[in-house]
Amino acid sequence: MILIYLGCTAIAAFALALVLGLTGAAPAAVAHAAFAIGALPLIFAAMSHFVPVLTRSGGAEPGVHRLPLVLQAAGVVAVAVLAGWGPGWLLHGALVAGLGATGAFLAWAIRRGRASLGKPHPGLAWYLAALGCLGLALVAIFAGLLWPAGYGALRLVHLHLNTLGFIGLTAIGTLHVLMPTVLGKPDPQAAPRLRRQLPWALGGVASAALAGVLPWLSVPAVLIIGGVLVHTLWCWWRSWGAATLFGDGASASLFGAGLGLLAVVLAGGAHGLGWLPGRPAVGGFFMLFLLPLVSGALAQLLPVWRFPGPMSPARAAMRARLVRFGALRAVLFLAGGGLTMAGFEAALALPAAGVLMFGVALVVALAGGGAGRA
Template sequence: MLQFQVAITLLAFIAASTFVLSKSGAAIVSYHIVFAIGIVPLILGAMVHFLPVLSRSKNPGKFIRLLPVIALFGGFLVTSYFAYQQALSAGRYVGATTIIIAVSILGVWAYRLKVNAIGKPHPCLDWYLAAMLCLFIAVGCIIMGYFIPEQRAALRILHIHFNTLGFIGITALGTLQVLLPTATQRSDPEVAARMRKHLKWVVAGIVITACGTAWHRNFAWIGVMLLAIPLFDILKTWLKLYSNAIFKVHGAVPLLVAALCGYSITLIIGLIHAYHQQNFSPVATFIIAFLIPLV
């Protein structure tokens, strides 16, 4: 199933690129092809694969393994709405509801794995739970916009931030810290303690950045500074432990570190966009600087 999700993600990137080149003004459709069809189901599929490992539990059942596919269907509906708004006027709400149901079931399953884990589960499981909560909030903002239309602009900003910096960012940052010791074949004895310490700063930073950008942008920089605390600590540790592997011209390690740097660049571009230069696109920066090295 995970191989299927990877193939869909690659096709989504190709389709989004083709759509941008062939049709002007289609950025929002392309973004949803990348995120709703490509990235979100892939991440959920990866979580289904890794969560039993993190909690030392048995493999998931068929229904749990189908949840990423259900989310993919929801992503198709949401994306189709932006491509054909008149024909599929309710598509985004039906699609958003479908994704919320899928991620809610997956979140409950993940929490039960944590509670019933043999021994203490890996802290990356908590990062995945936080990421799923961010996705729940992000998609929920779409539905909330129907009931409070006067807040749609702010809810759209929340939707973008909790999707990118939140769901995708938390998942990737947590996974990177677990994968890098494996990729370098050198252990990081402090990674578990560091992840437990950093999660609160990451979550607080994302919430303040998102809410500040949505309602009072002068507070957004506070969230970015909070996010900078774990990012700087992670990068400092990686340079100390894996500098030889990081500066190689090939292999997975330089790409993983490049993704971390790309996440940081996205935060900077986002601040510039909020305060000075509206022509900058934080979402495009996120895709190019953060997602592409990971993919």
């Protein structure tokens, strides 16, 4: 139930971010509505689903399922403070709670890795790296709040470690496992590819995080992260082809998310070298990457969370409802995000329409699924 709740609140948080953005709230409040209330707890929920799969162990304990709720509460507090609705010291509380929950979750994932039946799948190392990035990002902004002279640089460390490190590494690690599941076709190259790519990806993320202090690091950051993405997208294209990838709403959306992240990384290189302003990349990351990623992943995962166990007609019906129009939604997110980044504010209506479409599909699917079960 908690997983389904977090899936639904992520979509609600994305809608909140779009509304806050349209009503002119502080940019940091808008960003944290999407990232800290929506994506952060949902990522923990997805990890609590995948860590047992990657380590061939039993389902996550109830206590682990509750940790995302702590993070979501921290996210709500962060948005309230950044929007100017609460005193600044509350941020410290949110950071302590966030760090505690991240540490507890990381310890659980490491324990599961040690207890794994055989060697854990290399996707687990991506999750540990992503959680490490989140912990460091929270420590960085905490240090920045306590040490005003370093605030500027530490804020850049915080935001790049969180977006490219925490969300980016989780996404790439998960997509290697999720894409073959979505398509129902095995990918024997996924595990070796993940093993080979991780040191590179970490180097790229570290370069981007430190590029705020040493701008030339933007060049290796773009080449390495961009290289990992191109390699992954190319391998999928070669293995399955366009007809398969775009033939299913979930895989079309996930492939679109990969392309979107590549575009945002290229834009990141441009702002890192001072050719573009950095701020539009936050909206770009949200619209070009996070929206197609989360809607595509939820279309695949929510039916499994709602109807666990072996495949059933009710699960297949719910999935069919959610993947319908998946390719169209991906086009709305990518086109709207691209145009908004290029300065056409009115194009925000396109991703807003995509979120609304997915929200309606979600309500219909959950209501219909309930009726099917009864």
